[in-house]
Amino acid sequence: MDNAVITTRELTRTFGSFTAVNKISIEVGQGEIYGFLGPNGSGKSTTIRMLCGILEPTSGSGTVLGYDLAREAEKIKRKIGYMSQKFSLYDDLTVYENLDFYAGLYSIPHRERKKRIGEMIDMALLKGREDELAANLSGGWKQRLALGCAIISRPSILFLDEPTSGVSPTSRRTFFKIIQRLANENTTVMVTTHFMDEAERCYRIAFISEGKLIADDTPENLKNNVIKGTLAEVVHPNALYIIDDIEKLPYVKECSNHGPVLHVLLESENAIQALNYYTGVEAKIIRPSLEDVFVSLAKQNRRQVS
Amino acid sequence: MSRILAILKKEFLQMRRDRLTLGMVFALPLFQLLLFGYAIQTEVKHIPTAVFDQSLSAESRDMMEAFSASGYFDVYYSTGGYAEITNMIDSGRAKVGIIFPPDFSENLKKGDTATVQVLVDASDSMSSSTAIATANAIGLLKSQKIFIQKAQLTNLPYDIRVRPWYNPDGITAYYMVPAILGIIVTMTMVMMTAVAIVRERERGTLEQLMVTPIRSFELMIGKIVPYIGLGYLQITVALLVGALVFHVPIRGSLLELYVLTLFFITASLGLGILISNIAKNQMQAFQMSFFVLLPSIMLSGFLFPREAMPLVIQYIGDIIPLTYYLVIIRGIVLKGIGFPYLVSQVAALLVFSVVLVTLSIIKFKKKIA
Numbered sequence: 001m002d003n004a005v006i007t008t009r010e011l012t013r014t015f016g017s018f019t020a021v022n023k024i025s026i027e028v029g030q031g032e033i034y035g036f037l038g039p040n041g042s043g044k045s046t047t048i049r050m051l052c053g054i055l056e057p058t059s060g061s062g063t064v065l066g067y068d069l070a071r072e073a074e075k076i077k078r079k080i081g082y083m084s085q086k087f088s089l090y091d092d093l094t095v096y097e098n099l100d101f102y103a104g105l106y107s108i109p110h111r112e113r114k115k116r117i118g119e120m121i122d123m124a125l126l127k128g129r130e131d132e133l134a135a136n137l138s139g140g141w142k143q144r145l146a147l148g149c150a151i152i153s154r155p156s157i158l159f160l161d162e163p164t165s166g167v168s169p170t171s172r173r174t175f176f177k178i179i180q181r182l183a184n185e186n187t188t189v190m191v192t193t194h195f196m197d198e199a200e201r202c203y204r205i206a207f208i209s210e211g212k213l214i215a216d217d218t219p220e221n222l223k224n225n226v227i228k229g230t231l232a233e234v235v236h237p238n239a240l241y242i243i244d245d246i247e248k249l250p251y252v253k254e255c256s257n258h259g260p261v262l263h264v265l266l267e268s269e270n271a272i273q274a275l276n277y278y279t280g281v282e283a284k285i286i287r288p289s290l291e292d293v294f295v296s297l298a299k300q301n302r303r304q305v306s
Numbered sequence: 307m308s309r310i311l312a313i314l315k316k317e318f319l320q321m322r323r324d325r326l327t328l329g330m331v332f333a334l335p336l337f338q339l340l341l342f343g344y345a346i347q348t349e350v351k352h353i354p355t356a357v358f359d360q361s362l363s364a365e366s367r368d369m370m371e372a373f374s375a376s377g378y379f380d381v382y383y384s385t386g387g388y389a390e391i392t393n394m395i396d397s398g399r400a401k402v403g404i405i406f407p408p409d410f411s412e413n414l415k416k417g418d419t420a421t422v423q424v425l426v427d428a429s430d431s432m433s434s435s436t437a438i439a440t441a442n443a444i445g446l447l448k449s450q451k452i453f454i455q456k457a458q459l460t461n462l463p464y465d466i467r468v469r470p471w472y473n474p475d476g477i478t479a480y481y482m483v484p485a486i487l488g489i490i491v492t493m494t495m496v497m498m499t500a501v502a503i504v505r506e507r508e509r510g511t512l513e514q515l516m517v518t519p520i521r522s523f524e525l526m527i528g529k530i531v532p533y534i535g536l537g538y539l540q541i542t543v544a545l546l547v548g549a550l551v552f553h554v555p556i557r558g559s560l561l562e563l564y565v566l567t568l569f570f571i572t573a574s575l576g577l578g579i580l581i582s583n584i585a586k587n588q589m590q591a592f593q594m595s596f597f598v599l600l601p602s603i604m605l606s607g608f609l610f611p612r613e614a615m616p617l618v619i620q621y622i623g624d625i626i627p628l629t630y631y632l633v634i635i636r637g638i639v640l641k642g643i644g645f646p647y648l649v650s651q652v653a654a655l656l657v658f659s660v661v662l663v664t665l666s667i668i669k670f671k672k673k674i675a
Contacts, residue, residue, distance in 0.1 A: 015675070053517070054672060054674050055673060077517055077518060080517065084510065084513055086510040088509070088511045090511060093319055097319055104311060104312025104315065105312050106519065
């Protein structure tokens with residue numbers, strides 16, 4: 001990649017005998033929204049922390065904005081923004097004071113500071129609440145304030161570690177719109193998430209499981225290439241009861257449920273007749289969603305491991 | 307510089323909003339001084355005393371009179387037997403038992419030695435040593451009088467004139483109040499900074515700080531400096547209480563006291579911030595603070611004279627900032643001496659400050675795990 005701002009080569013981190021991140025190699029281009037997906041404890045946060053220079057890699061290497069992760073961490077820190085899942089704000093400071101504090105830490109000149117803080121307050125939709133203590137803000141507001149603190153220095157890369165957990169769907173949407181706008185202005189965004197609608201908006205997605213990179217591609221390619229076979233949707237009144245039996249059918253590779261709806265992955269399109277006969281309802285061939293892709297990836301990985 | 311200012315500003319704001327802690331900073335010297343200034347009296351008087359007088363003579367009564375008149379012995383009980391007196395002391399109702407034998411009066415008249423037995427509860431060494439010394443002194447004084455009479459002397463061959471300088475009336479508060487001030491300041495400073503880093507670690511804000519360009523020394527300086535002001539506030543409150551309530555004279559220069567106190571404050575803050583860098587959580591920070599504060603109270607010369615301690619223990623006392631500050635504050639307040647006499651103490655505190663803060667700066671890593 002010519003415009004890569006993040007590259008890692010077999011980046012690895014172990015804690016004792018536990019390998020949290022196992023030889024991950026990725027490349028992230030400038031201005032991309034790069035999604036990091038995977039179950040809890042799969043190594044997403046550990047990877048991000050290494051990229052931010054606050055966690056030493058055990059082996060492997062990586063560069064962020066051309067600076068080496070291990071040797072030039074402090075240079076990286078001047079040019080990135082980071083927001084952890086805990087929205088690490090000072091509860092006993094006001095909205096304005098929180099922003100002012102980070103403006104100071106990034107040595108933003110005084111004459112520009114007021115303007116920059118104003119921009120952040122506008123961006124975070126916090127106008128009129130400048131003098132409120134951060135403790136009194138609810139989830140979505142807190143999240144946007146934390147984002148404001150993370151980007152007040154206008155970082156080239158923004159790392160977001162599960163920024164939308166515990167936030168209402170409306171706030172999540174507002175938040176992602178802001179992220180989109182930042183990316184349009186050429187900020188690279190690396191984000192971990194559990195939400196498929198957010199993953200859908202990423203330019204590229206890396207899926208990691210048990211510390212290993214399982215897939216790394218655009219959402220489109222993932223949907224087209226990961227799933228081998230034909231995906232069928234079955235609406236069945238006793239969906240949850242028959243799910244195990246369906247999975248045992250010879251022509252079925254996988255079966256998962258989405259409420260009362262079953263997604264059945266068939267060996268081939270021809271098997272649909274047999275499935276219809278078995279379930280007694282008409283199955284519909286569908287295009288895999290990202291969720292299907294991840295369920296499938298997670299299952300494949302588990303099978304390989306065991 | 308901008309980063310240090312940012313930390314300073316933030317710490318000040320947080321300090322201002324933490325009303326409870328701020329209140330404590332004021333209330334601590336006020337109440338502790340009032341409480342301990344009155345409570346801690348190293349001179350023990352009015353020791354409850356029981357008497358078993360088998361002589362029942364004018365001579366025994368005269369001797370008892372001398373004991374009571376000293377002010378150290380309050381005769382609460384007159385008992386009828388040895389067993390009763392033992393019981394009094396065992397139960398703690400009396401700390402001293404005085405026993406006159408039946409032949410007390412006769413022996414005295416004959417010119418033989420008249421014995422008085424004084425039983426002392428020495429389980430409390432402070433009051434027992436006073437009782438022992440006073441009882442001996444009374445015996446000597448009474449003997450002296452008889453000697454003078456018998457030898458028909460007009461004056462004693464020796465006269466030792468003791469002049470207790472700096473505190474002629476032996477007022478304990480003069481000695482204790484400056485020391486309590488030292489204890490309060492070091493306690494507050496250590497406790498406050500001991501949680502300074504670790505609290506941010508627990509709240510998750512430290513991780514956020516780690517990804518900013520802040521440098522270790524900037525963070526440490528920014529965390530320490532705001533508390534210097536707090537330390538001075540405390541000292542001012544304590545000195546006011548000392549002067550107004552206990553009438554402690556401040557004989558030396560107040561300005562000098564304030565200037566030299568700076569090194570004590572920074573040494574205490576350095577100790578606190580180092581604890582904060584070692585502790586994993588606030589609980590540990592508190593425990594470590596106590597671990598260093600207790601020796602400060604016991605070994606610094608605050609309660610017990612350092613001269614009386616074994617050499618090894620004195621060496622341990624040498625690595626406690628309060629040890630040096632006690633010399634400084636007692637020196638300035640009571641003796642009225644100044645910096646030229648206190649150079650080595652100030653130097654020691656300066657070394658403490660530099661070493662402790664430097665260690666903290668080295669210890670703090672902008673890395674998790």
